[in-house]
Amino acid sequence: xxxxxxxxxxxxxxxxxxxxxxxxxxxxxxxxxxxxxxxxxxxxxxxxxxxxxxxxxxxxxxxxxxxxxxxxxxxxxxxxxxxxxxxxxxxxxxxxxxxxxxxxxxxxxxxxxxxxxxxx
Numbered sequence: 001x002x003x004x005x006x007x008x009x010x011x012x013x014x015x016x017x018x019x020x021x022x023x024x025x026x027x028x029x030x031x032x033x034x035x036x037x038x039x040x041x042x043x044x045x046x047x048x049x050x051x052x053x054x055x056x057x058x059x060x061x062x063x064x065x066x067x068x069x070x071x072x073x074x075x076x077x078x079x080x081x082x083x084x085x086x087x088x089x090x091x092x093x094x095x096x097x098x099x100x101x102x103x104x105x106x107x108x109x110x111x112x113x114x115x116x117x118x119x120x
Contacts, residue, residue, distance in 0.1 A: 030077030079118035
């Protein structure tokens with residue numbers, strides 16, 4: 001019962017995001033934090049686990065966000081979003097989190113952590 005509710009809510013969020021994306025062009029503003037969180041959600045089970053190979057859906061999400069964040073404001077916004085999200089999810093393996101971009105072939109100038117500086 002709860003999983004069917006989750007599917008309905010997820011579908012509604014996707015429809016709203018697609019609809020709003022056509023009304024509000026992303027080229028003029030930062031990538032919304034909700035979009036970042038929704039995109040990287042497949043990484044949460046991996047980041048709560050003991051490590052091992054990164055699942056393809058997670059790496060695809062990391063690459064997608066990296067490809068979308070072209071401007072400095074976009075990258076700073078993604079950084080702030082990831083920082084606040086990391087702080088709000090209990091049980092994340094911080095070593096796996098810091099290594100995630102590199103393990104997915106994405107080069108960042110910073111490590112993802114609760115102490116990262118998003119102003120640079």
